[in-house]
Amino acid sequence: MSLKSKLHEIKESFKGKKMAPAFNALHTFLYTPNEVTHNGTHIKAVDDLKRTMNTVIIALVPCLIFGIFNAGYQHYLAQGMIEAADGFLGASFWTWDNFEIGAWTILPLVVVSYGVGLLVEFIFAVIKGHEVEEGYLVTGMLVPLIVPVDIPLWMLAVAVVFGVVIGKEVFGGTGMNILNPALTIRAFLFFAYPTWMSGDKVWVHGAVERDQMIAAGQTNLDAISGETILGTYAQNGVTNYDYWDMFWGIIPGSVGETSKFLIIIGAAFLIFSKIGSWRIMLSTVIGALAMGLIFNAVVDAGIITESSKFYGLMDVPFWQHLIIGSILFGAVYMATDPVSAAQTNKGKWIYGFLIGFISIMIRVFNPAYPEGVFLAILLMNVFAPTIDHYVVQGNVKKRMKRLKVKAA
């Protein structure tokens, strides 16, 4: 007896009972159901919600694997135990040691994110008596990629419960949410536990622990730390990472957002498979570049000088804003979320442009939130329906005018 028929049997035995959605979901996660509709002509499309979700997950896997190696690499590098890697294929980067320590810190994040999130989804499906929705599949993968490596697991669990319930279920579940659930989770963590979400200690595995041990009186240890590049610039500092390090992603940062190279590959995959909207990705990049150019012009005009606290980030060449921080990750995987983004094509351009524009604005003007991308996307999530409304109304008006001209 194959696994499929066994699952089918279990499912049938629970039919009509309270727990039915849970078993249905288990079955359909793995196999196509046996049931077919009997009447009428049908159009068959393979790109259902599950396929869509899986495509995004495939696009995220390279970022996750890179994140695992990077976590180990940053850990050992900060302790001075290995040489800095030389480029993407650097010898000290793709090592078993790096993978081992990275896997031990990051896979638990993935497990907690999926475990808690799917549990909440199952509970809601059982209470409401509908099928388990697949919406959490991508969220569950995104969440571990946008948090610092050492975030305590219970905090992540609390945030996931909050994000899924308040960000999604209260609005009616998958497809009805106003805000991106993964970013809701990050926002919750950011405002609830700021000490674990920003600063120079959280981006390298073991740094906080090290600090506490030193505070407790162990003097044979050196403190380790790793400021993100944005954090350094925000304090008018000079970073010692070069542009290629930033592009390949061998820098401290949230788990999955550092490698711009892999994000671009993921973006190409999403555009090629027509899952992600290239309009949103492109317009976000344009928006970020536009804001960067404006800031550069302000510095060039001498309005902001080196004594200003904004100087460090304003003086960054405009194109560099794309490779520091997580604007690209946000543009490719977050802003393109089809539920919370604008729906009309013209709306997508406006929506994306404003995300990029506002992200860089927050980044520069608020040193407390150097990573403004998630705030910008959440803000534009809220405005997306309004943008769509005006785009549609504008279209209606245009057509009405055309009609009048013809009639006259």
Place this chain on the structure above:
Amino acid sequence: MALLSKKDSKLLKDPLLDNNPITIQVLGICSALAITAELKASIVMTVSVLFVMGVGNVVISLMRNIIPSKIRIIVQLVVVASLVIIVDQVLKAFAYELSKTLSVFVGLIITNCIIMGRFEAFALGNGPYRSFLDGIGNAAGYGFILILVGFFRELLGSGTLLGISVLGDPIAKTGLYAIGYENNGFMLLSPMALIVVGLIIWVQRARNKDLIED
């Protein structure tokens, strides 16, 4: 014999749950969000509003036949304002520190929609005794939510209740903090108060399906 007739006790009980001014009528939200980060402030606010509404409703009810209807709002404002000034002065005299925490919000009791709402809807048309019960009932319903929200926000946000730490010392890492627990800073921000109020509304409507509007 019961202390109150059935009709009168309904005046007191209804606003506590099924016709709660905050969660059902969605009035007085501003102060519920602003001052509930600490339980103590919530309690003081509750007591103040109990006083203002109880006395205010009686005063308006007594004057209801002599107030010209064209200027009734002004008259109501004068009554509330006088009562609020009394509360403010008492707080400043006996609980100065607390009055600084509550700062402008005591003054803003004047604009609390619940109070004006009850004056308009009830005290202008009913006798002083029933108006008193109605005022106390509504203020208690308001205060109940305030204290509930204040309880959760202070407990989860600062780990204290009425200023006494109940979960251990976050700096010396005792109690819950020893095993890695940390206070939720989001709880101290107003948006979380709105979410907590929302959750209370959710629980309330899940328990009593009659409250769900279509």
